Amino acid sequence: MEIIHDIASIKQAIKKARQAGHTIGLVPTMGYLHEGHLSLLRQARADNQLVILSIFVNPLQFGVGEDYEEYPRDLTGDAAQAEKTGCHIIFAPTVKEMYPQGYNTFVDVEKLTDGLCGASRPGHFRGVTTVVAKLFNIVTPDRAYFGQKDAQQALVIQKMARDLNMDLDVIIMPIIREDDGQAMSSRNAYLSHEERKAAPILNHTLIQAASQIQTGERDATTIRAQIFQAISAEPLAAIDYISIVDATDLTDVIKIKGPTLIALAVRFGKTRLIDNIIVEV
Amino acid sequence: MEIIHDIASIKQAIKKARQAGHTIGLVPTMGYLHEGHLSLLRQARADNQLVILSIFVNPLQFGVGEDYEEYPRDLTGDAAQAEKTGCHIIFAPTVKEMYPQGYNTFVDVEKLTDGLCGASRPGHFRGVTTVVAKLFNIVTPDRAYFGQKDAQQALVIQKMARDLNMDLDVIIMPIIREDDGQAMSSRNAYLSHEERKAAPILNHTLIQAASQIQTGERDATTIRAQIFQAISAEPLAAIDYISIVDATDLTDVIKIKGPTLIALAVRFGKTRLIDNIIVEV
Numbered sequence: 001m002e003i004i005h006d007i008a009s010i011k012q013a014i015k016k017a018r019q020a021g022h023t024i025g026l027v028p029t030m031g032y033l034h035e036g037h038l039s040l041l042r043q044a045r046a047d048n049q050l051v052i053l054s055i056f057v058n059p060l061q062f063g064v065g066e067d068y069e070e071y072p073r074d075l076t077g078d079a080a081q082a083e084k085t086g087c088h089i090i091f092a093p094t095v096k097e098m099y100p101q102g103y104n105t106f107v108d109v110e111k112l113t114d115g116l117c118g119a120s121r122p123g124h125f126r127g128v129t130t131v132v133a134k135l136f137n138i139v140t141p142d143r144a145y146f147g148q149k150d151a152q153q154a155l156v157i158q159k160m161a162r163d164l165n166m167d168l169d170v171i172i173m174p175i176i177r178e179d180d181g182q183a184m185s186s187r188n189a190y191l192s193h194e195e196r197k198a199a200p201i202l203n204h205t206l207i208q209a210a211s212q213i214q215t216g217e218r219d220a221t222t223i224r225a226q227i228f229q230a231i232s233a234e235p236l237a238a239i240d241y242i243s244i245v246d247a248t249d250l251t252d253v254i255k256i257k258g259p260t261l262i263a264l265a266v267r268f269g270k271t272r273l274i275d276n277i278i279v280e281v
Numbered sequence: 282m283e284i285i286h287d288i289a290s291i292k293q294a295i296k297k298a299r300q301a302g303h304t305i306g307l308v309p310t311m312g313y314l315h316e317g318h319l320s321l322l323r324q325a326r327a328d329n330q331l332v333i334l335s336i337f338v339n340p341l342q343f344g345v346g347e348d349y350e351e352y353p354r355d356l357t358g359d360a361a362q363a364e365k366t367g368c369h370i371i372f373a374p375t376v377k378e379m380y381p382q383g384y385n386t387f388v389d390v391e392k393l394t395d396g397l398c399g400a401s402r403p404g405h406f407r408g409v410t411t412v413v414a415k416l417f418n419i420v421t422p423d424r425a426y427f428g429q430k431d432a433q434q435a436l437v438i439q440k441m442a443r444d445l446n447m448d449l450d451v452i453i454m455p456i457i458r459e460d461d462g463q464a465m466s467s468r469n470a471y472l473s474h475e476e477r478k479a480a481p482i483l484n485h486t487l488i489q490a491a492s493q494i495q496t497g498e499r500d501a502t503t504i505r506a507q508i509f510q511a512i513s514a515e516p517l518a519a520i521d522y523i524s525i526v527d528a529t530d531l532t533d534v535i536k537i538k539g540p541t542l543i544a545l546a547v548r549f550g551k552t553r554l555i556d557n558i559i560v561e562v
Contacts, residue, residue, distance in 0.1 A: 007446065102530075104392050105410075105444035110385040129386075137446040163386035165288065165418040249383075 001083045003075070003090045007138055010052075010091045014140060022049035026141035028132055031055035031092075032072040032186035033081045036176040040145040041085035043173055047143055053082050054135055055092040060099070061127025067270075072189050091139070098134060107133045109156045109163070112250055116152045116243050116263055117274065128153055129160050136166055143169045147176075149183050151263055151276045152250060175275075177203065183275045195268035198236045202264050202275040205230045209262055210279045218256045218281075220244040231266060240265035240272060247278050256281055282364045284356070284371045288419055291333075291372045295421060303330035307422035309413055312336035312373075313353040313467035314362050317457040321426040322366040324454055328424055334363050335416055336373040341380070342408025348551075353470050372420070379415060388414045390437045390444070393531055397433045397524050397544055398555065409434055410441050417447055424450045428457075430464050432542055432557045433531060456556075458484065464556045476549035479517045483545050483556040486511045490543055491560045499537045499562075501525040512547060521546035521553060528559050537562055 004010045017024060025048030027040045037053075044051045055078060062068035079090055106126055112118075113125040136144065146154045154172040161170050176184045181203035182196070191199060208230070209223050217223060227242050245252055247259035256279070263276035285291045298305060306329030308321045318334075325332045336359060343349035360371055387407055393399075394406040417425065427435045435453040442451050457465045462484035463477070472480060489511070490504050498504060508523050526533055528540035537560070544557040 011448075103444055105388065105390045105441050107445075108387050108389065110387065112385065134444075134446050137448065140448075160386050163384055163415075164388075165415050167292075167418065167421075 001079065001087055001090065003079060003092060005092055005094060006097055007093065010089070010138060013089060014138075017050045018140075023142045024048055024050045024052065024139060026052050026054065026135065026139045026144045027087075028054045028056075028135050028144065028146070030057045030071065030186065031078050032074055032189070033078045034176075034184040034186065034188075036147050036149060036184040038081060038085055039176050040147060040173050041082060041087050043171070044143065044145050045086040047171075048141075050089070051085075051087045052089045052091055052139055052141070053078075053087050054139070055090060056098065056131065056135075058098075058127055058131040059095055060130055061124050063121055063123055066121070067187075067190075070190075072186055091135075098131065106130045107160060107164075109160050112152070112156050112159055115245065115250055115252070116241060117150075117265060118152065120240050120265060120272075125153070125156055129156060132157055133160065133164070133166075136161070136168060141168050143171055145171050145173055147174075148172050148278075149175045149185065149274065149276070151247075151261055151278075155248075155250065181207075183273075185273065187271055187273060190271040191268055195236055195271065198234050199268060199273060201231060201234050201237060202266055202273060206262055206264065206275060206277040210277050213256055213260070213279045213281060220253045220256055223256070223262070227262070227264070231264070236268050238267040240267060282360065282368055282371065284360060284373060286373055286375060287378055288374065291370070291419060294370060295419075298331045299421075304423045305329055305331045305333065305420060307333050307335065307416065307420045307425045308368075309335045309337075309416050309425060309427070311338045311352065311467065312359050313355055313470070314359045315457075315465040315467065315469075317428050317430060317465040319362060319366055320457050321428060321454050322363060322368050324452070325424065325426050326367040328452075329422075331370070332366075332368045333370045333372055333420055333422070334359075334368050335420070336371060337379060337412065337416075339379075339408055339412040340376055341411055342405050344402055344404055347402070348468075348471075351471075353467055372416075379412065387411045388441060388445075390441050393433070393437050393440055396526065396531055396533070397522060398431075398546060399433065401521050401546060401553075406434070406437055410437060413438055414441065414445070414447075417442070417449065422449050424452055426452050426454060428455075429453050429559075430456045430466065430555065430557070432528075432544055432559075436529075436531065462488075464554075466554065468552055468554060471552040472549055476517055476552065479515050480549060480554060482512060482515050482518060483547055483554060487543055487545065487556060487558040491558050494537055494541070494560045494562060501534045501537055504537070504543070508543070508545070512545070517549050519548040521548060 025044030107129040158170045181200040243263045247261040265274045306325030388410040439451045462481040524544045528542040546555045
């Protein structure tokens with residue numbers, strides 16, 4: 001496995017792969033890999049002849065006062081894990097390589113980014129779509145893989161690719177969870193022992209809500225109130241948002257019908273965790 | 282020469298050309314071709330094995346009260362002219378094909394779009410960069426050709442391509458003029474006989490300004506005042522802007538030095554004309 005830090009060299013590698021007629025799978029990440037990321041890499045390996053893992057903690061998608069500086073980084077550990085999945089190349093550019101002096105071009109997906117994390121983190125999705133557009137243009141993947149844990153991000157990227165006529169498949173893979181149900185996340189590393197013990201309340205509450213819907217409850221306000229109550233009972237948890245939305249366009253749902261996304265963002269101390277579930281009605 | 286109206290078919294044609302190892306040149310236009318456009322097509326033909334002319338009057342780059350509805354259209358005439366240059370394919374999509382219901386993704390180049398036409402036409406360049414990003418993704422050209430007449434547009438597109446790591450050369454070709462010096466423009470068709478007779482004052486004033494700079498004048502305020510005076514003397518002309526800027530980053534110039542762009546936008550009746558000259562000092 002090769003680790004490449006500059007755009008010219010990765011383009012060279014891509015060109016060679018294309019000349020050999022190889023298909024290319026891209027897994028864009030911010031590194032500090034966990035089983036969620038590895039599941040994307042394994043799928044990419046199964047689908048493509050060349051697998052590229054990008055690792056870039058993208059300053060553009062962090063707001064003022066967010067955790068850009070503290071975001072955990074471990075390229076050596078990541079490389080060891082990635083290699084075991086059969087990944088061929090890690091592309092780990094510097095900030096200066098991605099955003100040279102005078103950088104000024106941005107990609108926005110409107111509407112889909114208004115609610116959920118878009119409302120709590122202004123500018124976040126502009127950062128995500130801009131860096132992913134750049135990575136798509138650099139790597140020219142046939143397929144790119146994203147996790148369902150960042151449900152809104154996955155939809156926003158699919159929408160960007162479709163709207164801008166980008167020639168690739170954006171593939172969304174299921175959430176991978178710890179044994180206690182907690183969704184895998186690089187940010188779990190921030191949690192204190194007590195916070196980590198309390199965090200699975202997100203997953204448990206989501207499962208409970210889904211089962212209530214499956215047994216007949218259709219009123220989003222009722223479901224939302226029950227989630228609110230359950231999470232509020234945990235003293236370490238501070239709710240950022242509870243959203244019950246159409247799973248395809250993220251518009252608010254009043255009467256639950258069709259594929260529905262229940263998405264949460266909850267703070268444990270300084271750590272903001274997200275989780276979600278899709279219910280098919 | 283083939284005329285293609287849908288994205289799936291043009292992608293098919295592109296794929297075939299790529300399989301044959303052909304290079305692709307794209308000339309993006311809004312149609313109603315004149316010698317300026319034809320000069321781009323001829324250059325594209327000289328540089329590439331497949332030449333694609335796109336014709337799309339892009340609603341996104343017209344503001345409220347601008348001339349989107351009236352913009353002249355003549356696909357039959359355009360096709361006859363394009364064919365003579367050796368163009369292979371005209372891609373003339375419908376608005377619905379380019380912006381299907383729910384379209385919501387936009388590309389912005391900041392700073393470079395603040396002044397000149399960006400200041401007079403808010404949202405204009407967002408429309409331009411968005412449609413050109415889409416055309417680049419659909420056609421995947423090796424080279425794309427733009428005219429120096431839209432000096433700011435050409436720089437903005439070069440900047441977008443560089444910032445977003447788009448893999449093509451954006452080539453800027455010289456302004457083509459009528460015998461009386463008037464820059465070729467599809468919008469010249471709007472002018473009354475009297476307005477058309479008066480319009481070359483733009484070119485004449487620009488030449489005069491350039492020659493003053495070449496003979497030693499370095500004060501932008503002085504040059505600007507002289508241009509203002511010369512054009513104001515024409516009763517049919519109403520000045521929108523006179524800009525003297527650094528030709529690479531479009532920042533205002535006080536003491537003229539290095540490659541300098543003098544750019545004008547002037548209304549004749551309801552018609553807004555632009556023209557410019559670059560002076561190397």
